[in-house]
Amino acid sequence: MSDILQRLSECVEAGKANAKSAYPPQLKGQPGADELCQGALAAGVRPTDVLERALVPAMARIGEKFSRGEAFVPEMLLAARAMTAAMAHLRPYFASGEVKRRGVFVIGTVAGDLHDIGKNIVAMVVEGGGWEVVDLGVDVKTEKVLEAVARHPGCVVGLSALLTTTMVNMEKTVREIKARHPGTLVLVGGAPVTREFCEMIGASHYSPDPQGAVEYLKSLVVAA
Numbered sequence: 001m002s003d004i005l006q007r008l009s010e011c012v013e014a015g016k017a018n019a020k021s022a023y024p025p026q027l028k029g030q031p032g033a034d035e036l037c038q039g040a041l042a043a044g045v046r047p048t049d050v051l052e053r054a055l056v057p058a059m060a061r062i063g064e065k066f067s068r069g070e071a072f073v074p075e076m077l078l079a080a081r082a083m084t085a086a087m088a089h090l091r092p093y094f095a096s097g098e099v100k101r102r103g104v105f106v107i108g109t110v111a112g113d114l115h116d117i118g119k120n121i122v123a124m125v126v127e128g129g130g131w132e133v134v135d136l137g138v139d140v141k142t143e144k145v146l147e148a149v150a151r152h153p154g155c156v157v158g159l160s161a162l163l164t165t166t167m168v169n170m171e172k173t174v175r176e177i178k179a180r181h182p183g184t185l186v187l188v189g190g191a192p193v194t195r196e197f198c199e200m201i202g203a204s205h206y207s208p209d210p211q212g213a214v215e216y217l218k219s220l221v222v223a224a
Helices: 002-014 033-042 047-068 073-096 117-128 142-151 164-180 195-201 210-223
Strands: 104-109 132-135 156-160 185-189
Touching (some): 002 033, 002 047, 002 073, 033 047, 047 073, 047 210, 073 117, 104 117, 117 132, 117 156, 117 210, 142 164, 156 164, 185 195, 185 210
Parallel strands (some): 104 132, 104 156
């Protein structure tokens, strides 16, 4: 059982989504994350083991490489794509309650900003960490975020901005969340966002990369 989980983990890290994927070249024609995850479950591997022993470690490794500058956005996107292929087989177990979610993560790119690559990577990496992700998309107005928070009490919110001109909207949304839902934790990130800005607007945490977001969420689960 450990062999198939190791192969699955390696495929996710390498960005090998399925057997048809041409990338990476050295794995061409071999089973990818899709087939290996399906095979592991069919062989009786527990869904929780697939998540905790294969998917989570794989995304942690590629995330750490990204943080160190040893992997870049294309590699992150491919790994996230492979993880998503595997997660498709686990979602029924989440829905049935057999596998417990660690929490709900509401994420969106703030009003006026249409950039979604960074947000999408964070969303996929966080889902691979065992969280239910509610992706609000791009150009998300404050009221839409507030509605999502109201629907998911106890959720953590993630806000992204790539333009300096939309940072003011991030500030507005954070302040409204804190005013109406004081206990809600808000994670912020994006190219122009800094730790100082995070503190200035009253957000709970700043992360410069997806792995930092995952580590922050992990610390919340441990603390709980």
